[in-house]
Amino acid sequence: MAKTQNKAMHIAVAGNIGSGKTTLTNMLAKHYNWEVQLEDMDDNPYISDFYEDMQRWSFNLQVYFLNVRFNNIRKIRESNKTVIQDRTIYEDACIFAPNLHAMGLMSTRDFDNYISLYNSLNSMIQPPDLLIYLRGSIPTLVKQIQQRGRDYEDSIRLDYLKRLNERYEAWISTYKTGKLIILDIDELDFESDSTDANFVINKIEAELNGLF
DSSP, rough: OOOOOOOOEEEEEETTTTOOOHHHHHHHHHHHHHHHEOOOOTTOOHHHHHOOOHHHHHHHHHHHHHHHHHHHHHHHHHHHHHHEEEEEEEEEEIHHHHHHHHTTTSOOOHHHHHHHHHHHHHHHOOOOOOEEEEEEEEEOOOOOOOOHTGGGGOOOHHHHHHHHHHHHHHHHHOOOOEEEEETTTTOTTTOOOHHHHHHHHHHHHHHHTTTT
């Protein structure tokens, strides 16, 4: 186990559906003895309905995520502990909601309302001290989604994943809010390969040392 840093930090892991965010979050939390803030999809009251009828439930789902993540960030900053978070508030506002709107699955009225609410909440929070982005191709994402076998993900369409991936790449290419690490999951198996896991740890160590 690595030595725990003295300064409390907010570390966030971002990436498309199936990119391995939860796996990496748990791995790093164990390695550094960090607190974990996971995305609890099993208790989400909208997620199953959303994948069955995206147009009907898109606004409800996105507002739910926005509220949960805003409150999670406040708790992280108030805890005075280093916390690693699975998925960020930025992904909801910069990727998922705009994608739903562009696909005609969220009305312009609802989208404008959502973005206004996001802007209000975002003005009250600090960005992560370090963002780790997991980049992956569609075949890799599909393979990992199938391996974890969540029933509500069976109906995810390939075009939906592709659109999300394009928006993730556009977002991360302009991310200037804080320190950033990009990991290519097509080339890395940090869950099963110790060499790959050590490579990830070394990259994170290099960034963390620059935060002090």
